[in-house]
Amino acid sequence: MAWKIALAGIGKIARDQHVPSIAASRDFDLAATVTRHEGVDGVENHADIEAMLAARPDIEVVSLCLPPVPRFEYAAAAIKAGRHVMLEKPPGATLAECHALEAMARNAGVSIYATWHSREAASVEAARNWLADKRLKSLKITWLEDVRRWHPGQEWIWEPGGLGVFDPGINALSILTRILPTPVHLAGATLKFPENRQTPIAADLAFRHPDGAEVSAVFDWRKEGDQFWNIEAETDRGTMELSDGGANLSIDGAMVEASDVALEGEYPNLYMRMAEILRTGGIDMDLSPMVHVADAFLLGKREIVAPFHE
């Protein structure tokens, strides 16, 4: 038996990832969408979340792919109506609202899942396993992409709460917090704000590691040509490179093959994980990637850089 699911927020990420992943899933049937804009061919659409919840009591799960700022109201409405909730990353616009959603879900007895799709990339678990018994000397995240290519017309990423370059950067941080055996915390950061925008276009982060390893990150949205989403780590027993956003792993220069399960794909894996959570009635709200982002805004030095025009 498959769960009937509604998808709210039909933008680029919904069309590119969520719709095909649900279509391919044995666990979920896409029963409705919620959007004020164009819906999905052949799927019932509602302009309003409350209207959908009232019209479709048979829909047990709501997956939210809206930008972070409006997401809370949708999630709160779904939980109040007794539905399980799956949240695109980041799980909200503030940490306090995520804490509130978790408490609401617990009180309502429904499941809630803060997804981190990059953690499902094919080689992330292999990297985690390899690092588990090594002493880390240094780790460097390099996340360089062209915002014009990956976020065309997405004005919300430049508005307050839109995160700017931390929208992709939080993917790197979701991998970092998954693969490191011990947590790190931010020791310093520089955030580069275009003079005509509210969110940073680039950032440099330095973390403190309990054993003194050098852990740092560079995020930059101004990279044209080749794109880089790499994490390199040097340990007491070799080096690893996790490249292409977690898809590929090499140890001391030799490629490691990913497992079949890992190769299913990031979003199909998220929906498999959601089905597991629903079967066990659990809650998965790991906010650690978002804590690092909030810390970067709190502690970061602000620099004003050249204006950005799309």
Place this chain on the structure above:
Amino acid sequence: MAWKIALAGIGKIARDQHVPSIAASRDFDLAATVTRHEGVDGVENHADIEAMLAARPDIEVVSLCLPPVPRFEYAAAAIKAGRHVMLEKPPGATLAECHALEAMARNAGVSIYATWHSREAASVEAARNWLADKRLKSLKITWLEDVRRWHPGQEWIWEPGGLGVFDPGINALSILTRILPTPVHLAGATLKFPENRQTPIAADLAFRHPDGAEVSAVFDWRKEGDQFWNIEAETDRGTMELSDGGANLSIDGAMVEASDVALEGEYPNLYMRMAEILRTGGIDMDLSPMVHVADAFLLGKREIVAPFHE
């Protein structure tokens, strides 16, 4: 029997509050200070926390009054040396480091206390008790003070991680999170940065309350003359005004007398509370006021205002 305590970071708040509170406490004896600058007359001083910890194994408790950015290293050193730790507000420069300190303290079996001195103001508990059974309609925080008067020469408050006007503002938020029966979360904020500074001089915050009450805050460091630290709340059964930073409470215009215990004073109460925590072996790391501040930096609209010169 009194615990021997060391005080690290001998600045304005240490001299004004911590030293006299410890002197008046039956629970603690000030056995050492740690500062690279001027110490306290008649008290052994060490320039370095590690040196103090090595020289004085008899000192069981370390109270940290340094600015937030250097605080982590001192706290981590004290915990590693098996000492109990008391932290001035805010408990750190990042949320992740506070989570790390709590985990370290748990592993080491020592107590850690993130203090919020404004919660100990004379009428805060009375306000909490009064609000507990009322339906909130609106709550407005007004925190207006003159930075030149209260933070003379404190350059760190303008540096990244120094919080700016959120240094006093977090006091208001520590009261808010104590007196409200249900948590709120930030829905929007404007942060005003002087063009020559890294931290805001003023901020407007709007919160979302689960029952739709209007909850807001205005923090401004540019207020000359009369100073205001007030919280006004309107409920279904009357209004309250908590004024003078929590010292005084009036209900529907009539003053409420504070209890004798509450009147001991904010910092004496913090040290009494620390003694309780030490007796029971507990941990008290409520980060909710700091979560709201991190959320404000994360979600806030940045505005550049006139430069600030002391």
